[in-house]
Amino acid sequence: MPNTKEETTLILLKPDCVRKNLSGTILKRLLSEGFRLRGIKMIQLDEPILREHYAHILDLVVNGELLFPKLLDFMTSSPVIAIALKGPGVIVRVRELLGPTNSQKADKGTIRGDYGTDSMMNVCHASDSSESAEIELKRFFREEELFDSLN
DSSP states (O other), rough: OOOOOOEEEEEEEOHHHHHHHHHHHHHHHHHHHOEEEEEEEEEOOHHHHHHHHTTOOOOOOOOTSHHHHHHHHHSSSSOOOEEEEEETTTTHHHHHHHSSSSGGOOOBBBBHHOOOOOSSSEEEEESSHHHHHHHHHHHHOGGGGGOOOOO
């Protein structure tokens, strides 16, 4: 049975998305699902917010190297676009539309499969649960930047 609970998720259009000028394309695909914008803004991320956002992988080693320094370089290489998107079942549906984190494993027809390169340059971040969404939305948006009556 589909999730009909109204919820809001956070999506970050990452530097590779912004540099490739894919932001409008990705936003159009997300909005075509009937979801509604609660907020959208372009921001330059810095190390403190990224340390907080990626606290769960600060010590992760991949191929003998810490992942976070590379992730920090990538995520600060250009602005990102933060999006608050609302709708029934939005968290699960957005993750389905994106496909797996590793773009190389994502099917064509998913956003990451169509536009991503790997597990870092995968075009978008999206909250993975209602708990994460609540925390992440507060991290990237002030309360007065989120709107409920746009439609």
